[in-house]
Amino acid sequence: MNSDYVMNISQIELYDLLKSKLGNREARALVEFVSDSVSEKMQEHKLVLATKEDIKNLEVRIESSFKDQLKWLIVLMMGFSSLILALVKFLPLVNA
Template structure:
């Protein structure tokens, strides 16, 4: 029975830690401050249940994952650059489409005029 309680306490501590990392309490309500106090709260929550060394290793792993996510996240400037590049490509494709449609219409009108001229020559003889 004591093993089950220990596992339950560890699971609860880990879920509290994950909620703390995400920035909300376990029920999803209030926001925590995203500074050093968050790390200290996490350390205090897990120290007694996991041990000091394991808690430090877990916090370091969370910090590494957090830093990696920050490095890989797209910034607002990146998104604006991508948006402007896509707008340019769309505008170019629209221009190309209009050019091709104009060429098609001009050739169709030329063919129609030639067909009418041939018919008029044939019927007016």
């Protein structure tokens, strides 16, 4: 049992519920075990959850990608328009 272990309110309530059934030592050990298990799970979830900063960085990257794609789309549309105009202009000459 860790002598530096500090319990919060919900842990104290759980301890109080368990100590009458299990005894002081076992109740404290069980509360510590549950608390450690929950802490470990929270640490695991922190590694995969996105922070506000992560989301903001993602938004900036998406916006930048969208702008780049829009630029290329405009350039390609102008190129295809020029190609179509050239074909329309020179097509009657080929048939004549």
